[in-house]
Amino acid sequence: MREQILKYFKQDKLPHVFCPGCGNGEVMHAMAQAIDELGWDPTQILIVGGIGCSSRIATYTIFDSLHTLHGRPVAFAVGAKLANPNLKVIIVSGDGDASSIGGNHLIHAARRNMDLTLFIVNNYTYGMTGGQYSPTTPLGSFTTTSPCGHVEEPFSITDLLVGAGAPFVARTGTLYFNELVKLMKLALAKNGFAAIDIFTQCPTNYGRNNRLGKPIDLIKTQASILVPKEKYDLLEPGDRVGKFARGVIQDVEKPTFLDHYRACILSTRKAVHHE
């Protein structure tokens, strides 16, 4: 098993730079396992990262990789996919990278239904710069820029993406590794924009700032936050506060940007050339 996963990583770049107990390792492992189980050809995969701890995952894999600007991996990935629609394009981004500085690219890629797979490694903070609050930082929690407790409501990234029209949206956490692999396989195989909001632990910054204990304690908090979608749907609105559905949130079929674009080309040709 170990060899099967390791073959997807540049061995000379390991060990990685992530802090002990960080969830990025689990996400990397799950992604490699999902790709392996799908039997994909690694030479046909492009992995795109932005700036942030999780975005560094892209630099460790053996796939072609594009390490882009902060907030822009989705936009760069759109360009790469348009240039070579045969590529399998995977984006690894964080809560800050994807939903804050890059939020605009995120919603528009979802709206256009670009055929991309996005893994958002959501640790509720900017880990790389030392633990400032991000758009998913829970209300009242402590970060270096909210030392008295955070005064803003967080995003539900899945609600945002469902609202923007993404055909496949899911959520889970590093606590649920097998579910993560399963959801990643679904997202990768999806024809269209597919995103997973992956709750993960940042023991170095978010965990310490909120005195949440060891990495394992931090991971365990996911059990009280993440509720299976079927159960979450039955909760009264008041009981949903501070909780998030996990599992497949949305899975619908709809034509992608490229489907519409190809249809447009064909119909124009027909009209112009009377084909």
Next chain:
Amino acid sequence: MAIELIEGSLAIAHGAALCRPGVISAYPITPQTHIVEDLAKMVADGQLKTEFVNTESEFGAASVVLGALAGGSRAYTATTSQGLALMLEVLYNCAGMRLPLVMCCANRSLSAPLSIWSDQQDAMLMRDSGFIMGFAEDAQEALDLHIMGYKIAEDERVQLPYMVNVDGFLITHTFEPVNIPDQKLVDEYLGSYKPFQVLDPANPITMGCFTEPAYHMDVRYQMHKANLESTKVIEEVAASFEKKFGRPSGGLIRNYKLDDADTVVVAMGSITGLVEEAVDTLRGKGQKVGLLKIKTLRPFPTDKVREALSGKKHVVVMDRAMSAGYGEILGSEIKAALYGTPNPPAIDSFIYGLGGRDIHEDEIIGMINRPNPGTHRSEWVGLRPDLLEE
């Protein structure tokens, strides 16, 4: 006044806080983060009464402070590198609207390749923006330039934003003894912010409005002229600051052992401390070497540079940034300043320290003592031949 051994970022945060900005907005980016975190802590501890907003991007942060200034509040932000690049559209607007923002840039290289380390490439994005650009040598000057920055920016003859440039990590993450002025002195010195125009529903105006070709050039000229003429205000402020706070700081240029020097090194930012050591070493060997520190890059202190370098035999300009496809930046500005002056010195220019590449005293001495003075243009110092071989 109290002298404390503190990190450069905390000195900068003190500098900003002492000026009592009504709104602070920023987005985290290395190596600026400590500055904003220190300010957030001051707000949380009740030491600083301000509206503090950590936005969704640098673009948002720059927009928030622009709005705050337009609404009549003193405002502050800090960033670096990619964050500065993202702010650029707003910052050019800020200068064009003549809003006296003070911002700090923890100077860092620009991508790609990605590097978080120090050079002054990011600052050069701002060279043509209309901002007044000061460069600090150390943590003390970084603090002082914030106070002087507001004084200059808000002067009715200027009304332009001010950018405090500090070398990332080299100043932001090192500890130095810093003299933190009393709040009372700063209050007396700065006074409260009196905007010369403000958004007010009772007396509505439009800022940043559309200009047709019949108006645009003239408005841009006024901004350029105000920037050029701020040299006078910058000198006045440096003098009044020294009188009030008891130490020389900022200004347009500063000299080190320049008067009798035959050879003069021109540099800006934290490197000038090391150049002083090189000057002393060479003077110990009987070589007449001096240093000209560029403290203000915009407005460019042309007259002062001419005066300082007049009659010198040899000038060595050190650039911690480069113009791809041309080379030197500060070097070409020094040459342009000396063009047409009688008996100009031989000028050499060197590019050093990009992306945090270390530079040592012997390398600076090497630049000064290169054979054939006047034949070295945009020479890169400290390149690694092992990486460049095909």
